[in-house]
Amino acid sequence: MTANGINVAAALSVVAYIVLAPFVGGLLAGIDRRISARMQGRFGPPLLQPFYDVLKLLEKEPVTVNRGQDFYVACCLIFMMVTGALFFAGMSLLLVIFTLTTASVFLVVAAYSSNSPYAQVGAERELLQMMAYEPMVLIAAVGLYLVSGRSFGISDIIGSPAVGVVYLPGIFIGFLFILTIKLRKSPFDLSMSHHAHQELVKGLTTEFSGKTLAILEISHWYENVFLLGFVFLFFANGTPLMAVVGVAVCLIAYFLEVFIDNVNARMKWQFALNSSWIVALVFGATNMMVVYFASVSGWGVQ
Amino acid sequence: MGIIAFLVLFPFVVALALLLIRNDRGRGVLVTAGSIVIAAASIYAAASFFSGGAAYFDVNEAYEPLSELIGYAMMAIEIALAVVIFVLGVRHRQPLACVLAAAQTPLMVWFELSEGEGIEIASALYIDQLSIIMALIIGIIGTLICVYALGYMKDFQRHSHGEPDRRPWFFFLLFLFLAAMYGIVFSNDLVWMFFFWEITTLCSFFLIGFTRTEEAVRNSFRALVMNLLGGLGFVGAIIYLGKNFGMLELGTILEFASQPEYKGYFTIPLALLAFAGITKAAQMPFNSWLLGAMVAPTPTSALLHSSTMVKAGVFLILKLSPAIGGTWTGTMTTLVGGITFLMASFAAVSQSNAKRVLAYSTVANLGLIVACAGTGLEGAVWAATMLIIFHAVTKSLLFLCVGTAEHNIGSRDIEDMDGLFGRMPRLAAFMITGISAMYLAPFGMLLSKWAALESLILASNPLIVLLVIFGSSVTLFYWGKWLGKMAAIVGGQENIQGRVHVEEWASLGALVALVAAACLSFPTLSNRVVVPYIMDAFAASGSGDVLEKTLSNDNMVIMSVMVAIIILLPLLFYGRTNRKIVPIYLSGAGLDDGRSYTGSMQKKTEFKLRNWYMETYFAERRMNAIGVVATCAVLAFILAMVLGGVIAS
Incomplete structure (x- = not known):
């Protein structure tokens, strides 16, 4: 493909992401609720229920607790879209990870800004979760960098002939582990949960409405x-x-996370931090070291 | 060359004048005018030398009769200062300070009178892009801090009831500090550089001990002892270089030492100089002096952390970088920096005192700079230089914000800054800017950290990569919780920011503008300023294309665009809402002020929110102990091998 062709392809996938991601995401959420219901022996809501929920929320009376909070939440959405757009444009993986962090921090700040005890506890837990998963995410980026001809560029990683998971099994397991935190699934849905049974008040989102x-x-x-x-x-x-x-693996991974969500109760925050860091060190760092020295000594990858 | 001599001498003259002026107005005029002149002269120096690459100046030739006199004058001052330290050490029962002063200065004087006499110094002064960057930091940020100090010290004096007014001495030290910093960044003659190096040590000693409380005196001596220890390493390096090679010019030494075939000869002096840099840059195990420096008035901390002192330490290590890359000294430097970054970031989590959080963050960021410099790779040095610039601008802003908050709310504890957004909205907004600029994309610090991470991966040391990864994750946590606290909107607060002095607003505003400008111009800063320097510095040892080894231009431009967006968004949309504002939820018993609820017996109960310090994980003492033991082991092991001659290169 010519440079121009790549640019067009990148632009198309960015547009596709911006337009389609909410539909795909919403649909996944609907599937999640159906599967969860079946696992719990219920019939479950219609597949499109998440969309109905959002449409209903949009019609609620517009109230807020202060002048700043809604602005921060809007910024969170904007930077989340930028994160995905940069990802699907094939930019640097580190750039994407750091932009995601900024989006998440906007959410935390939104919760803090309300000065509500419930929201603030949720916000602090959200920060803790970020601290817990961040090392593993960065290690995954470094691992992919090492096996893709030493580039953080997502288009390079996708285009590289090496299938990452072959060299990075430990890092992949570690990433699936922290994906549970990122998808806000039990046992790590500490800062907020989609399940009514998990908390008395709605954690991070306590003061968000409509x-x-x-x-x-x-x-x-x-x-x-x-x-x-x-x-x-x-x-x-x-x-x-x-x-x-x-x-296919993405869908399986998503199913796996739904399954984990349904067979676990929420754990204490200590467990979230300890286990994620131990997994990052045992699976992630070890795998990274092996790939690292393998590539330095010239066997295995590249 | 005139401009360089001016930059070293003029702040000194201002300092002397400030020692004599006792009234507020005169001091205000002189400090402001002096600062403007210094900043303008720094910009002028930058503009006139920037495109030319490194330029060396022969002081002997230019000031023929004077040059010898300068040498003797420096020696006389050094002896006088050593006597002062010795006397103070005896008076305050600090034997270590006495011993170090008594060891260092006689050694230096003996060397200068014997070996040093015969060594011809072709050019005692020089200027290159790195010294220009440093000069701009000193000249703009340093002077802004001095202007801020005008307002701050008025309050300080008012708060210290009955104490004699020692502000002339304080401002004398500030400007002397600036002069000495210029001396360090422009000296090519190591003996000169050492002279200015010691002046900064002395200045920080007096500034830390300024309040003369027991704690201040104790901490000032700790800083003095640690920095004199580094100074001893510096003397050792000078003597070794002079005796063995008859070489005392930094430029020449680095030119030889950067070439692979000569590297081995310079192992010992470079290790000693790196050691001196590590002490001054407050790396573990020496970080405690910078933490102790918190007892001084806040402008001192801002100055020590952003534009002077610790920056002298990283400046020296950065200079050495092309020569120590790939040697044991380089490994030592990288390991010490990496461990310091991790452990200092951990320790910052457990701090609720805003100044201590800032201090640990400084130590950590300097660790990252030192770790990068130790690798001797172009990309890493590029990242380190960027970190120096952005850290200087952002950290000075944050320190000064905390200083102003402290004088107006009576505490520097983050927990007491509850609702600052209501009480001092502009100050809170400035702090939010500063905190975000320290750790979030798309701001310069994060961009530089990203580059540091990328280049450290190349440095064939996965251990360092892990230290940086875990350290950055924790950084996210401790800045995040402070940022949240600043953004919290608490009902029923009285706006008290009218009490802040105009000099403080001027400096704070200028620094916020500088942060924004620096972040927006990141690509230009890289291409026009930092990359040319790297090209020059690595001409001998480098492997060619510097641009290949730094962040790609695309990424930098994307980040700049994001900076523009993130500046515009709040300006355009923050606070604009037409929604109904309702009180927060407090289990159905909340009262309308948003700060209290109806408790048992129908009593109005105010709730308090506290942040999370995770003492069981990140207790300060334990983090320090681990860091100190680990870095001591690294330093002892590698220095012993190098000095004992086990390792030749």
């Missing part, structure tokens, strides 16, 4: 699609076959 809550929901859909895109990177090698495998 349109603000709808915006937050949509930004989660954007985020979830991007996260599954990250999983895809471990399988992509530029061939259609692996692309199909990658998408």
Whole structure:
């Protein structure tokens, strides 16, 4: 493909992400609720229920607790969209990760800004979760960098002939582990949960209502699609076959997370931090070291 | 060359004048005018030398009769200062300070009178892009802090009831500090550089001990002892270089030492100089002096952390970088920096005192700079230089914000800054800017950290990569919780920001503008300023294309666009809402002020929110202990091998 062709392709996938991600994300959320219901022996809501919920939220009376909060939540959505757009444009993976952090910090600040005890506890827990998963995410980026001809560029990682997961099994397991935190699934749904049984008050989102809550929901859909895109990177090698495998694994991973969600109760925050860091060190760092020295001494990768 | 001599001498003259002026107005005029002149002269120096690359100046030739006199004058001052330290050490029962002063200065004087006499210094002064960057930091940020100090010290004096007014001494030290910093960044002659190096040590000693409380005196001596220890390393390096090679010019030494075939000869002096840099840059195990420096008035901290002192330490290590890359000294430097970054970031989590959070963050960021410099790779040095610039601008802003908050709310504890957004909205907005600029994309610090991470991966040391990864994750946490606190909107607050002095607003506003401008111009800063320097510095040892090894232009431009968006968004949309504002939820018993609820017995109960300090994980003492032990082991092991001659290169 020519440079121009790549640019056009990148622009198309960005547009596709911006337009389609909320639908895909919402649909995934609907599937999640159906599967969860079946696991709990219920019939479950219609597949499109998440969309109905969001539409209903948009019609609620517009109230807020202060003049700043809604602005921060809107910024969270904007930067979440930028994160995914940069990802699907094939930019640097580190750039994408850091932009995601900024989006998440906007959410935390939104919760803090209300000065509500419930929201603030949720915000602090959200920060804790970020601290817990961040090392593993960065290690995953470094791992993908090492096996893709030493580039953080997502288009390079996808185009590289090496199938990441072959060299990075430990890092992949570690990434799936922290994906539970990122998708806000039990046992790590500490800062907020979609399940009514998990908390008395709604954690981080306590003071969000109506349109603000709808915006937050949509930004989660954007985020979830991007996260599954990250999983895809471990399988992509530029061939259609692996692309199909990658998408299939993304769906399996999502199903797995729903399953984990349903068989666990919420754990204490200590467990979230300890376990994620231990997994990052044992699976992530070890795998990274092995790949690192393998590539330095010239066998294995590249 | 005139402009360089001016930059070193003029702040000194201002300092002397400030020592004599005792009234507020005169001091105000002189400090403001002096600062404007210094900043303008720095910009002028930058403009006139920037495109030319490195330029060396022969002081002997230019000031023929004077040059010898300068040398003797410096020696006389050094002896006088050593006597002062010795006397103070005896008076305050600080044997270590006495011993170090008594060891260092006689050694230096003996060397200068014997070996040093015969060594011809072709050019004692020089200027290159790195010294220009440093000069701009000193000249703009340093002077802004001095202007801020005018307002701050008025309050300070008012708060210290009955104490004699020692502000002339304070402002004398500030400007002397600036002069000495210019001396360090422009000296090519190591003996000169050492002279200015010691002046900064002394200045910080007096500034830290300024309040003369027991704690201040104790901490000032700790800083003095640690920095004199580094100074001893500096003397050792000078003597070694002079005796063995008859070489005392930094430019020449680095030119030789950067070439692979000569690297081995310079192992010992470079290790000693790196050690001196590590002490001054407050790396573990020496970080405690910078933490102790918190007892001084806040402008001192701002100055020590952003534009002077610790920046002298990283400046020296950065200069050495092409020569120590790939040697054991380089490994030592990288490891010490990496461990310091991790452990200092951990320790910052457990702090609720705003100044201590800032201090640990400084130590951590300097650690990252030092770690990058130790690798001797172009990309890493590029990242380190960027970190120096952005850290200087942002950290000075944050310190000064905390200083102003402290004088107006009576505490520097983050927990007491509850509702600052209501009480001092502009100050809170400035702090939010500063905090975000310290750790969030798309601001310069984060961009530089990203580059540091990328280049450290190349440095064939996965251990360092892990240290940086875990350190950055924790950084996210401790800045995040402070940022949240600043953004919290608490009902029923009285706006008290009218009490802030105009000099403080002027400096704070200028620094906020500088942060924004620096972040917006990141690509230009890289292409026009930092990359040319790297090209020059690595001409001998580098492997060619510097641009290949830094962040790609695309990424930098994307970030700049994002900076523009993130500046515009709040300006256009923040606070504009037509929704009904309702009180927060407090389990159905909340009262309308948003700060209290109806408790048992129908009593109005105010709730308090506290942040999370995770003492069980990140207790300060334990983090320090681990860091100190680990870095001591690294330093002792590698220095012993290098000095003992086990390792030749």
